[in-house]
Amino acid sequence: MLVVSEEVRTAVAERRPVVALESTIIAHGLPRPRNLQVAEELEAVVRDEGAVPATIAVLDGVPRVGLTKDQLQRVANDEDIRKLGHRDLPLAVATAASGATTVSATALLAARAGVRVFATGGLGGVHRQWTQSQDESADLGLLARTRIAVVCAGVKSILDVGATLERLETLGVAVAGYGTDRFPGFYLADSGHPVDWTLRTPGEVAEVIRAQDALGGPDSALVVANPVPRAAQLDPALHARVLAEALAACEERGITGQAITPFLLGELVRRTGGASLEANLAAVRGNVRLAGRVAAAWAAR
Numbered sequence: 439m440l441v442v443s444e445e446v447r448t449a450v451a452e453r454r455p456v457v458a459l460e461s462t463i464i465a466h467g468l469p470r471p472r473n474l475q476v477a478e479e480l481e482a483v484v485r486d487e488g489a490v491p492a493t494i495a496v497l498d499g500v501p502r503v504g505l506t507k508d509q510l511q512r513v514a515n516d517e518d519i520r521k522l523g524h525r526d527l528p529l530a531v532a533t534a535a536s537g538a539t540t541v542s543a544t545a546l547l548a549a550r551a552g553v554r555v556f557a558t559g560g561l562g563g564v565h566r567q568w569t570q571s572q573d574e575s576a577d578l579g580l581l582a583r584t585r586i587a588v589v590c591a592g593v594k595s596i597l598d599v600g601a602t603l604e605r606l607e608t609l610g611v612a613v614a615g616y617g618t619d620r621f622p623g624f625y626l627a628d629s630g631h632p633v634d635w636t637l638r639t640p641g642e643v644a645e646v647i648r649a650q651d652a653l654g655g656p657d658s659a660l661v662v663a664n665p666v667p668r669a670a671q672l673d674p675a676l677h678a679r680v681l682a683e684a685l686a687a688c689e690e691r692g693i694t695g696q697a698i699t700p701f702l703l704g705e706l707v708r709r710t711g712g713a714s715l716e717a718n719l720a721a722v723r724g725n726v727r728l729a730g731r732v733a734a735a736w737a738a739r
């Protein structure tokens with residue numbers, strides 16, 4: 439039911455470094471045609487660190503871990519491709535649908551394929567206005583039940599970051615800042631919230647993964663929160679202004695459900711004249727590079 443590319447399967451079997459990459463950011467998080475360039479670039483960054491990239495998506499009902507060039511192109515170019523959270527996977531399989539996988543679906547499929555390290559941009563989480571909408575990304579619940587290390591720039595700043603951190607604590611998901619004691623803010627290096635733990639090298643992250651495996655306990659994730667380099671972050675004042683505008687536009691147009699995150703990210707790109715896109719990409723690139731190094735350190739175990 440799950441097709442793991444030969445390259446990824448062999449690397450996992452031989453305990454060589456592998457990094458899982460999600461596809462929702464490609465299909466729904468970035469504008470075309472830049473998205474395909476970025477998808478290819480991210481795979482190249484993983485290879486540059488001596489690891490094998492495993493981009494994950496569902497094509498014609500087949501969940502795939504590790505895509506060919508043509509398959510990656512399809513994910514980037516198909517305007518009708520769905521957005522699949524983990525709950526959507528059996529529905530997509532049974533109906534032969536195609537979809538890009540979010541953090542939750544990617545983490546589940548990666549773990550099934552034996553991939554231990556995953557890189558993305560920003561995690562989903564608790565949305566502002568949660569008390570009315572009850573909108574909390576399925577990313578959180580899945581990360582509470584999946585043994586995977588996910589390198590991210592924190593959670594998307596469109597969310598209620600404080601509430602998301604509280605949920606991660608309740609759910610028992612380990613969180614550490616990478617080289618910082620501040621929780622990163624996706625487009626910003628600092629979300630304004632502290633983290634309790636700081637890890638400083640890929641080797642230290644690999645040690646935590648090892649300890650998680652050795653301790654056993656519930657299968658939960660490790661969130662490695664890696665800030666966007668300060669020089670590449672979005673201007674905080676601009677961020678605050680356009681985010682307020684985008685949230686108002688979202689409410690005005692009555693956007694709900696799965697469409698909220700892509701809508702807000704798109705509005706931010708438009709309203710910052712592309713500056714939020716550059717900050718997003720800088721964050722993702724940094725995360726993918728760090729994930730490659732962590733995977734390499736873990737493989738050397």
Ligand code: PSU
Pocket residue numbers: 460462463464466467468539540541542558559560561562563574575576577695696697699703718722
């Ligand atoms: N990070 C990005 N861009 C994205 C996402 C994350 O830089 O598009 C995606 C991830 O796939 C994440 C999803 O799982 O947004 C969360 O969507 P929702 O809030 O609907 O759960």
Ligand code: MN
Pocket residue numbers: 573574575576695696
């Ligand atoms: Mn949601």
